[in-house]
Amino acid sequence: MSADPHYTLYHPRWYRRRVSVWWWLQKRSYTxxxxxxxxxxxxxxxxxxxxxxxxxxxxxxEAYGQFLAxxxxxxxxxxxxxxxxFVLFHAITWFNLTPKAMVVRLRGKRVPDWLILSLNYAAxxxxxxxxAFVLLRE
Amino acid sequence: xxSSVVLTVARYRxxxxxxxxxxxxxxxxxxxxxxxxxxxxxxxxxDGSLSFRWSCRMxxxxxxxxxxxxxxxxxxxxxxxxxxxxxxxxEPLDYFPVVRDLVVDLTDFMRKLKQVKPWIIRKEEPPGExxxxxxxxxxxxxxQFSMCINCMLCYSACxxxxxxxxxxxxxxxxLAQRYNMDxxxxxxxERLKILSEHDGMWxxxxxxxxxxxxxxxxxxxxxxxxxxxxGATNWVKSLLLPWGTR
Amino acid sequence: MxxxxxxxxxxxxxxxxxxxxxxxVHFFLTGLAFPLGWLEAPSYEFLHRLLTHPVTRLYLFFLxxxxxxxxxxxxxxxxxxxxxxxxxxxxxxxxxYGAALAGTAMTAYLLWVIS
Numbered sequence: 001m002s003a004d005p006h007y008t009l010y011h012p013r014w015y016r017r018r019v020s021v022w023w024w025l026q027k028r029s030y031t032x033x034x035x036x037x038x039x040x041x042x043x044x045x046x047x048x049x050x051x052x053x054x055x056x057x058x059x060x061x062e063a064y065g066q067f068l069a070x071x072x073x074x075x076x077x078x079x080x081x082x083x084x085x086f087v088l089f090h091a092i093t094w095f096n097l098t099p100k101a102m103v104v105r106l107r108g109k110r111v112p113d114w115l116i117l118s119l120n121y122a123a124x125x126x127x128x129x130x131x132a133f134v135l136l137r138e
Numbered sequence: 139x140x141s142s143v144v145l146t147v148a149r150y151r152x153x154x155x156x157x158x159x160x161x162x163x164x165x166x167x168x169x170x171x172x173x174x175x176x177x178x179x180x181x182x183x184x185d186g187s188l189s190f191r192w193s194c195r196m197x198x199x200x201x202x203x204x205x206x207x208x209x210x211x212x213x214x215x216x217x218x219x220x221x222x223x224x225x226x227x228x229e230p231l232d233y234f235p236v237v238r239d240l241v242v243d244l245t246d247f248m249r250k251l252k253q254v255k256p257w258i259i260r261k262e263e264p265p266g267e268x269x270x271x272x273x274x275x276x277x278x279x280x281x282q283f284s285m286c287i288n289c290m291l292c293y294s295a296c297x298x299x300x301x302x303x304x305x306x307x308x309x310x311x312x313l314a315q316r317y318n319m320d321x322x323x324x325x326x327x328e329r330l331k332i333l334s335e336h337d338g339m340w341x342x343x344x345x346x347x348x349x350x351x352x353x354x355x356x357x358x359x360x361x362x363x364x365x366x367x368x369g370a371t372n373w374v375k376s377l378l379l380p381w382g383t384r
Numbered sequence: 385m386x387x388x389x390x391x392x393x394x395x396x397x398x399x400x401x402x403x404x405x406x407x408x409v410h411f412f413l414t415g416l417a418f419p420l421g422w423l424e425a426p427s428y429e430f431l432h433r434l435l436t437h438p439v440t441r442l443y444l445f446f447l448x449x450x451x452x453x454x455x456x457x458x459x460x461x462x463x464x465x466x467x468x469x470x471x472x473x474x475x476x477x478x479x480x481y482g483a484a485l486a487g488t489a490m491t492a493y494l495l496w497v498i499s
C-alpha cells in the first residue's frame with residue numbers, strides 16, 4: 001500500500017457528466033428561475049425609457065410630444081405590455097423572496113414570513129397610490 | 139393497487155463500460171415500501187451486483203441520497219406508492235463523479251464542509267466553571283441550520299454547483315451560519331473572510347432549489363441570503379468605521 | 385473584484401426593491417395607461433414644474449440608476465451561469481457595470497441641467 005493517499009493503483013474510472021448549456025430547460029423550476037433572472041432586462045428597458053423621457057423633458061415640449069407619440073406606436077405598446085408583465089413577475093418574485101433574506105428578530109422571536117410579505121405588499125400599494133396621485137394631479 | 143412496478147436503474151461499471159446505462163427490474167409493489175426497499179430487493183433477489191449506499195433507512199444518516207425521477211431524494215423516505223404507475227427512474231446524484239452504479243464520490247463535499255471551520259471558535263474561555271449557558275431563544279436562532287444530515291441533495295439540486303464545481307455550496311454555507319448564529323461562537327469574522335472569497339456565498343444566485351429538496355427543512359437558501367446581508371452590512375461598517383470591526 | 389462584491393450586491397438589492405415597489409405603477413402609467421388614453425398624460429409644463437423640486441430630481445435619480453445596477457449585476461450572473469460564458473467573465477462585468485454607470489452619469493447630468 002503506497003504512503004501517498006492520492007495514488008491508488010486500480011483507481012476506478014469515475015464518470016463525470018458535462019452540464020449542458022441547455023441545463024435551464026431540463027427542469028421546470030430551472031426555467032422559471034432563468035425567466036425570473038431575465039426580468040432584469042425588462043427592468044433595465046423601463047429605466048432606459050424613463051431616461052429617454054427625462055432627456056425629452058430637457059429638450060422642450062416638442063421633444064416630449066414626440067416621446068409620447070412614440071409610445072403609442074404598436075411596436076412600443078407590444079414591447080411595453082410584455083415588459084410590464086415581466087416587471088410584475090419581478091415584483092412578485094422579489095416580494096416572495098424578501099422574507100427569506102430579511103430575518104427580523106423582535107425580542108428573541110422571529111417575525112413571521114407572512115407579516116414581512118404583507119408589509120411589502122402594503123408598502124407597494126401605498127407607494128403606487130402616492131405616485132399615481134402625484135402624476136395624475138393635473 | 140398494482141402487483142408490481144418497474145424500476146429503471148442507472149448502472150455504471152467502469153471496468154467494462156465508459157458511459158452509464160440503464161437496467162430495468164420488475165419488483166413487487168408493496169404499499170409500505172420505499173425506493174430503498176425496492177433497491178434492496180433487487181440486490182437480494184434479482185441482481186446482486188447493484189451498488190448503492192444506505193444505512194439508517196430512517197432519514198437521519200444522509201447516506202441514501204439519489205435521484206428519483208429526476209429529483210434528488212432520500213430513497214429511504216420516498217414511497218413507491220407515490221410512483222404507482224412507474225417506471226421509477228433511479229439515478230446517482232447529479233454533479234458528483236459517479237464511482238459505480240448509484241455511488242458517487244463525496245470528497246469535494248467533505249472538503250468544503252471542513253473549509254468553513256464548523257466548530258465553536260472562542261477568543262477566550264468563558265468566565266466561570268461548567269457548561270455554556272444558552273436560552274431557548276438563543277438556541278432558536280441557529281437550530282434550523284443545525285438539522286443538516288449532510289445528504290448532499292442540495293448540491294445535487296444546485297445548478298450553480300453544477301456549472302461551477304468550485305462553488306462552496308449550500309450545505310457548507312448553512313453550516314457556517316449554524317455556527318455564526320450560535321451565541322457561544324466568536325468566529326463569525328473568520329468564517330466571513332472564507333465565505334467572501336470568489337467561490338463563497340456571492341456565487342449563489344438564489345435559485346432556491348436547495349431549500350426545495352432539503353429533507354430536513356434546513357432552508358440553506360435562506361441561510362445564504364441572510365449571510366449575504368450580514369456580509370454586506372459588515373462591509374459597509376468596515377468602510378465607515380475601519381477601526382471598529384471585530 | 386471580490387472586494388466590491390458586497391457593494392454590487394447592495395446596489396442589486398436596492399435596485400431590485402426600487403424596481404419591485406415603484407416600477408409597476410410608473411410602467412403601467414407611462415407605458416400603457418397614458419399611450420392608450422385610459423388616463424390623461426401629464427403635460428410638459430406640469431412635469432417640468434415637478435422637476436424643479438430637488439426632491440423630484442433625487443427621486444428620479446434613484447428611480448433610474450438603482451434599477452440599472454440591479455440589471456447589471458443580475459444579467460452578468462445570468463450570462464455567466466446561463467450561457468456558461470466563463471471565459472468572457474471580465475468583459476461581461478465591464479460591459480454590464482459600465483453600461484449602468486453610463487446610464488447613471490447621463491441621468492445625473494440631465495437632472496443637473498434641467499431648469
